[in-house]
Structures are given as C-alpha cells and as structure tokens.
Amino acid sequence: MTEKTKGKERKHNTLITENSLKFFENYINNPSPTGFEWEGQRMWLDYLKPYVDQTYVDNYGTAVGIINPEAEYKVVIEAHADEISWFVNYITDDGLIYLVRNGGSDHQIAPSKRVNIHTDKGIVKAVFGWPAIHTRSKEKEETPNLKNIFLDCGCTDKAEVEELGIHVGCVVTYEDEFMVLNDRYYVGRALDNRAGGFMIAEVARLLKENKKELPFGLYIVNSVQEEVGLRGAEMITDYIKPNVAIVTDVTHDTQTPMIHKNSQGDLFCGKGPVLSYAPAVQINLNRLLIEVAEKNSIPFQRQASSRFTGTDTDAFAYSNGGVPSALISLPLRYMHTTVEMIHKEDVDNVIRLIYEVVLSIENGHDFRTFSK
Numbered sequence: 037m038t039e040k041t042k043g044k045e046r047k048h049n050t051l052i053t054e055n056s057l058k059f060f061e062n063y064i065n066n067p068s069p070t071g072f073e074w075e076g077q078r079m080w081l082d083y084l085k086p087y088v089d090q091t092y093v094d095n096y097g098t099a100v101g102i103i104n105p106e107a108e109y110k111v112v113i114e115a116h117a118d119e120i121s122w123f124v125n126y127i128t129d130d131g132l133i134y135l136v137r138n139g140g141s142d143h144q145i146a147p148s149k150r151v152n153i154h155t156d157k158g159i160v161k162a163v164f165g166w167p168a169i170h171t172r173s174k175e176k177e178e179t180p181n182l183k184n185i186f187l188d189c190g191c192t193d194k195a196e197v198e199e200l201g202i203h204v205g206c207v208v209t210y211e212d213e214f215m216v217l218n219d220r221y222y223v224g225r226a227l228d229n230r231a232g233g234f235m236i237a238e239v240a241r242l243l244k245e246n247k248k249e250l251p252f253g254l255y256i257v258n259s260v261q262e263e264v265g266l267r268g269a270e271m272i273t274d275y276i277k278p279n280v281a282i283v284t285d286v287t288h289d290t291q292t293p294m295i296h297k298n299s300q301g302d303l304f305c306g307k308g309p310v311l312s313y314a315p316a317v318q319i320n321l322n323r324l325l326i327e328v329a330e331k332n333s334i335p336f337q338r339q340a341s342s343r344f345t346g347t348d349t350d351a352f353a354y355s356n357g358g359v360p361s362a363l364i365s366l367p368l369r370y371m372h373t374t375v376e377m378i379h380k381e382d383v384d385n386v387i388r389l390i391y392e393v394v395l396s397i398e399n400g401h402d403f404r405t406f407s408k
Contacts, residue, residue, distance in 0.1 A: 051238065051384050059083050060214075060234045064224045067152065067209040069121030070139045073097045073260045076117055080233055080258055087240040088256065094275060097260045098268045101240060107253035109399050112281040113239060113390055114269065114348055115232025116262030119225065120372055122208040124153070124187075127198070131191035133162070136182070138207060139263030142372050146185045149374065150211040153189065155201030162189035162208070212374035220380060221305070227376040231366055231383065232284040233258045238387045239394065251399035252279075262348055269351035273359065280321065280360050280403070281352035282393060284386060286378070287312075287339060287365035301339050303367050305379040308335030309386045310365040314345045316353035318360035320403045325362055328392045334385050339365065360403040364389060 052060070063083075068076030077099040081091055088101035099117070120139035127133055133153075137143075147166035152159045165188040166180070178184060187208065191197045214224040222231070240256050242248075255276055259268035262285075273281070289305040290297050303310055311325055329336045344350050345363050353361040366386050369377040 050380065051242065051387055056234075056238060056241070060222075060231075063230055063234060064214040064222075064226055067121075067154070068117050068119055068226065068230065069154075069207045069209050070118040070261055070263045072121075072154065072207050073117045076230070077258065077260075080117065080237065084237050084240055084256065087237075087244040094272060096268060096271060098272045099258045100272065100276070101237075101256040103240070103243065103254040103256075104250055105253055107251075107399075109252040109401075110255060110276060110278045110280075111252050111394065111397055112255045112257050112273075112276060112278040112352065113236045113394065114257040114259060114281060114283045114352070115236050115285065116229045116259045116268065116348055117233055118260050118263050118268075119209070119228070119230070120263055122151075124202060124204050124206040124208065126204070127194050127202070129194050131189070131193045131197050132165070133187035133189065133197065133202070135185070135187065135208060140372050143182055143185055144180050145373050147180050151187065151208050152211055153187070153200075153202055154207045154209070155203075157201035160189055160200045160202060161211075162187040164188075210374045217377065221377045222380065222383070223375055223377050225374040225376065227368060227378050228286045228371055229262065229284075231286065231368075231378055235284055235366070235383060235387050236390065239391045242387070242391050243394070248395060250394070252397070254394060259348055266348050266351040269348035270355070273352050273355040277356050278352070278359055280397065280401070281349070282321075282325075282362055282364065282390060283347055283349040283352060284364045284366065284390065285345075285347040285349075286368040286371065286376075288371060289367045289369045289377075292369055303337055303339060305367045305369060305377065306381055307337055307367070308382060309389050310337045310339045310367060312339045312341045312345055312349075312363040312365060314341035314349075314363075315343065316345055316350045317341075317362050318353070318403055321360045321362045324396065324403075325364065325389070325393055328396050329389055332388065332392050334389050334392070336385075336389070337367070 261267035
C-alpha cells in the first residue's frame, strides 16, 4: 500500500494482517463503556486465545492472556479496555433524558450526536437534542453543559421511555464507527484505549507466529475502569504481582489548533511512540526502552508527565511494594471525542517497540542495578 506525501511515495510495510485489521475494526465498533466492558473483553480474549497458553478474567472484567503461566518471573504488557460514556440520571415527565458522565465524557461535543442507550431489552436509539440556531438568543448564547444537554428517544412522556426499558443507571454510548482517513489515519471512538488492547494482542500474535520462546511469564493485560481512576489496574496488579510492567496508552498529538505546546509538549502523530518521564516511570526500565528503540531504528518521542502519568502506569508502579514500570504512548488527535485519530505508522511502531522490549528482558532482571 502506498500514499503520496508532498510529491513522494512512501510505502507502508505494516505488521498488521488483514485478519488483524478486521478484528481491530470490530473491536472499536463494539461498545465497552466503563463498568460494562464484558462483551468487548470476550471479543478481545477470543482473538488472543490462539497466541497464549492460558487466560484469566477477574471479578470486574479485566482480561489476561498468559504465556508461560508457571514461570516465577512475571512481565506485564498492559492497556485498558473501557471507553467514556454516559449514565441516564433523570427522565422528565415529557420524555426527555438528562445524564451524568461515566468517565471523562466531553459535554461540548454532545449536541446532535446519535447514541445507543443500553437496556435489558436491547439497544434503544436516541439523539442529543439542541435548539435550532434560529431560536437561540444572539445576545447571549448558551454553551453546552451538563445542565442543558439531553437525550430525545422519540417518546412523549416518562412512561413511554420506561416501557422501552430505559431507567436511571442505563449506560449510553456514541454510535460513531471506525474508518480509515486518507489511507493514513485510523479514526473512531474509543481508540483511547482499545488501540492499546489491539497492539498488545498483536505483540502476542507476533511472538507466537515467530516461534519466540520467553524465559519468563508474559501477562497480556486488558484492564477495565481506567477512565474512572485506574481501578482495573489496581485490582489486577495485586493478583498478578508482576516483576515488570510496560503500559501502553494514548497521549495528545499537540499539532492541532487551541493546544499549547508550552504546557502540553510538542508531539506528533506519525513520528513514533512517546516515552514518558514521570516519578512512576522507573528510570532504568525507561533506559532499556530507549536503547531497544535506537537499536531497532524505531522512531520515538519524549514527554514529561510531571507528578503522575494519568495512566495505569501509576497503578502498577505503586503496587506490591513498587513494580518497575514504564509507559509507551500512542499519539492521538481529538481525545475523548468520537473522531479520535491515530497514525498507522505509530501503531506499527508501538507494536514493534513492545515486541522488541519483551524479547530483550532477561529472566530475573533486576532493574535496580541495570545500567548502560
């Protein structure tokens, strides 16, 4: 496959197979809101099972594939499975529905969006209503906020809404689906962070297909409830008790309007994985990531994350007396919207970097004494 950039052709020698891409599309299109990740986790495990020796699912839905489950030394590669969504909070007498967030849902993008309300009777379609421009005050326009955005499912009163199976606590997800933009970007909702779940599954596939034998146990972890406080990672790290954790999540591409590079950094889609500097990132493990990237000519970028990374890295790092942990981030545009964008080459390079790092870790490696 080729693409033309500034008059030159560049080839994509992608690691991703046609079957893998089909899984990725189906996985992104399947809703997995925080607290209700089960269906997506089953889909992910079904894809992963041929490449691992054992699987495990905990009480809240975090899914794990394990290679060499009997090994004492344990390495985790991790992503999170949940997506932002909404909860039904109040149904008016005239059949309109008001919401509260489930995770970091952006109220400003909601008006005119189509949604799915998940009920015991199945999916109910609805839309975020918004007054027509002709009817709004030109002197003082209201902006969307949690007090004025609402759902309309075509009902005339509360009883009709409830007959559809809708009640307080029903979860609501956006309808937007996966697409490829300009043969360069994957676009969709919930790329934060089911793209991560896809990439760690691809690492497992490559290890199996390339017949690589690992001297330690590898735990491929797809955690739940990251969007509400890293809760799934907190639970699973206590269960696994890993020796090393490599987390992948998304970070902001800062090249679009209204983003300030002096506070958000200077990061690009298409220029490679992002390696973070933060207290939770163990410095010697991070050095290993950099060495592996340089040795294998994998482009990478750097990001300073200050007090915390805001990702599952923090949960793994500060568990079990301290677990050497590092973060490999995928640059993404328009986070927490329905048109999140990631670059194909970055996806390939994150997969390559995690794969090569896994192969470079020695059994029993003590990162306290590792040095260049």
